[in-house]
Amino acid sequence: MKIVFSKRCLEFGRLGHPESAQRLERCFDLLKSRDFKFVEAISCLEEDILLVHTKELLKAVRENNFYDPDTPNLENIFEYAKLSAGATLLASQFAQEEGFAFSLMRPPGHHAGRSSLGGFCYFNNIAISVEKIRKTKKKIAIIDFDCHHGNGTEDIFKGKACVCYLSLHQSPFYPGTGLESHDNCFNFPLAAGTGESEYLAVFKQGLEKIKDFRPDILAVSAGFDTYRRDPLGNIKLDKTTYRKIGELIAAFGKPTFAVLEGGYSKDLAYCVSEFLSGMTALKKL
Numbered sequence: 611m612k613i614v615f616s617k618r619c620l621e622f623g624r625l626g627h628p629e630s631a632q633r634l635e636r637c638f639d640l641l642k643s644r645d646f647k648f649v650e651a652i653s654c655l656e657e658d659i660l661l662v663h664t665k666e667l668l669k670a671v672r673e674n675n676f677y678d679p680d681t682p683n684l685e686n687i688f689e690y691a692k693l694s695a696g697a698t699l700l701a702s703q704f705a706q707e708e709g710f711a712f713s714l715m716r717p718p719g720h721h722a723g724r725s726s727l728g729g730f731c732y733f734n735n736i737a738i739s740v741e742k743i744r745k746t747k748k749k750i751a752i753i754d755f756d757c758h759h760g761n762g763t764e765d766i767f768k769g770k771a772c773v774c775y776l777s778l779h780q781s782p783f784y785p786g787t788g789l790e791s792h793d794n795c796f797n798f799p800l801a802a803g804t805g806e807s808e809y810l811a812v813f814k815q816g817l818e819k820i821k822d823f824r825p826d827i828l829a830v831s832a833g834f835d836t837y838r839r840d841p842l843g844n845i846k847l848d849k850t851t852y853r854k855i856g857e858l859i860a861a862f863g864k865p866t867f868a869v870l871e872g873g874y875s876k877d878l879a880y881c882v883s884e885f886l887s888g889m890t891a892l893k894k895l
Contacts, residue, residue, distance in 0.1 A: 611646070611647065611708070611709075611710050611711065611712070611886070611889075611890055612647055612648075612649045612701070612704045612708065612711045612712075613641060613646050613647065613648050613649070613711070613712045613713075613714050613886075614648075614649050614650075614651050614697040614698075614700045614701045614704070614711065614712070614713045614714065614715065615634075615638060615648050615649070615650070615651060615697070615713075615714045615715065616650055616651035616693060616697065616715070617638075618651075618690070618693060619631070619634060619651070619690060619693065619694065619715050619716050620634060620635055621690070622684050622685075622686065622687065622690050623682075623684075624682045624684065627682060628730075628841065628842060628874040629716060629717065629718070629730040629874070631716075633716075633873065633874060633878050634714060634715070634716055634870075636876070636878065636879045637714055637870075637878060637879040637882050638714065639879070640879035640880065640882075640883060641714070641879070641882070641883060641886070644883060646886065649700065649704070651693055651694075651696055651697035651700060651713075651715060652693075652696045652697070652699075652700055653689070653692040653693045653695075653696040654692050654693075654695040654696035654699055654738065656668060656692075658695065658696075658699065658738050658742065659692070659695065659733050659738060661738055661741040661742060662724060662734055662737045662738055662741050662766050663722070663724060663725070663733060663734070664724060664725040666725060667722075667724075667725050667726065667727065667733075668733075670727075671687065671688045671691060671727065671732050671733070672688045674687070674688075676727060678727055678728050680728060680729055680730060681727050681728055681729065681730055681731065681732065687717075687732060688732075690716075690717065691717055691732040691733050692733075693715070694713075694715040694716060694717055694718075694719065694733075694735055695719070695733050695735045695738050695739075697713040697714075697715040697735075697869075698713045698715070698719075698735040698736055698738065698739045698867070698869045699738065699739050699742065700713070701713040701739070701867040701868070701869065702739040702740075702742070702743055702827075702829070702867045704867070705827070705865045705866055705867035706743075706827065706865050709865055709866070710860075710865070710866050710867070710868075710889055710890065711867050711868075712832075712867070712868045712869075712870075712886060712889075713735070713867070713868070713869040713870060714870055714882070715735075715869070715870065716870070717730055717731060717732055718730055718731050718735070718833075718869075718870065718871040718872060719731045719732075719733060719734040719735035719736060719737070719738075719762070719831075719869070719871070720734060720735075720736060720737075720754060720756060720758075720760035720761075720762055720763045720831045720833075720871050721734075721758070721760065721761055721762045721785060722734040722737075722762040723761065723762040723765035723766060724762075724765055724766050726762070726765075728762075728785070729758065729761075729762075729784065729785060730872075731762060734762045734763060734766060735869050736752060736763065736829050736830075736831050736869050737762070737763050737766045737767065739829065739867070739869075740752060740767070740773060740829050741766075743827060743829075744772060744773070747826040747827050748772060748826055749772055749773075749774070749823060749824065749825045749826050750772065750773050750774075750825055750826065750827050750828075750829060751773075751774040751775075751776065751820045751823055751825035751827075751828050751829070752767070752773065752774070752775045752776065752828075752829045752830075752831065753776050753816075753817075753820065753828060753829070753830045753831070753859060754775070754776065754777040754778070754779075754830075754831035754833070754871075755777075755778055755813070755830075755831070755832065755833060755836065755855060756777075756779065756831055756832075756833020756835060756836070756871040756872045757779060757780050757783070757833055757835035757836045757840070757842070757843035757845055757872060758779055758780070758783060758784055758785065758833070758835070758843075758872060759777055759779040759781070759783075759785060759787050759788030759797065759799075760775075760777055760779075760788075760831055760871075761785045761787040761788065763775060763777075763831065764777070764787070764788070764792075764795045764797075767794070767795070768792060768793055768794065768795050769793050769794065770794060771794060773794060774794050774796070774819065774820060774823040774825065775794060775795040775796065776796045776798075776816045776817070776819055776820055777795075777796070777797050777798065778798045778800060778809070778812060778813055778816060779797070779798075779799060779800065780799070780800055780801075780802055780804075780836075780843055780844060780845055781799030781800065781801070783802075783843075783844075796816060796819045798812050798815070798816050800812065800845060802844035802845070803844060803845075803846060804845050804846065805846045805847070806846070806847055806848055806851045806854075809836070809845065809847060809851070810851070810854060810855075810858075813855065813858065814858065817858060817859075820862070821862075825862075825864060826864070826865075827864055827865045827866070827867075828859065828862060828864050828865070828866040828867075829866075829867055829868075829869075830859060830866060830867070830868035830869070831868075831869060831871045832868045832869065832870055832871060832882075832885060833870075833871035833872035833873060834852065834870075834872065834873030834875075834878055834881040834882060834885075835872035835873050835874055835875075837849070837873065837875050837877060837878075837881050839875045839876075839877060840872075840873065840874055840875045841874055841875065842872070842874050843872075849877060849880045849881050849884050850884055851884075852881050852882075852884040852885035852888065853884040853885065853887055853888035853891070854888060855885060855888060856884070856885045856886065856887065856888020856889040856890075856891070857888040857889075857891055858888075859888075859889065860888065860889045860890070860891065866889070868885075868889070870882070
């Protein structure tokens, strides 16, 4: 299994902002100590971004001509966002060749819509990869288990029959979307305080939608802010819950790539490690 990463993603940030370099630095250090294999990320092209985003959004990020209270306008953020999107593209290629790959990069992406940024996200990493894959794969399913609804991903793919989107998320919560299912987008809002037993029961219910869709490849927005000690969310999952989530996804037996979205606790690295172990466990049997 390959993990796509670049230490360049540790170069930017704003003091006090939860989406910090330290969260990924801890992940890298732990996963390296556990002998995971890393591959250097490569930036995407502007034409890749334009597969799902407008020219106006690309230009605004490139020229640092935007304002969002949660999404800092930082020097060279355009280059860092291109690198994060490119890492996901590379992970999707490895998944098609080898079965599974993970993009351990920042900034995240699932709140970025066709013409909008927000929620710490500039470009929608997973959407860019899915749209590019659509040229060769007939059906792609996106599984989003971040604590927040991936409003940007739904905005981009709603109504596209060749893509199925599944999201489990806390509600009411930012960004206030995902209250109902629409067309090819299946949303499962969960109350604050939801624990592992209820969460996994709903997750399995959502995976039935994916099974009915019969995808050729799976794309996973892996958010770990559903962890019980996360400072931003209020879902009560344990570290080991993510291994179970990984095992349930791996059981599809489909090429799968995952990309880091949220997760802001000091235990993020352990949550990620559990998920990756779950994704590979079934192949070791």
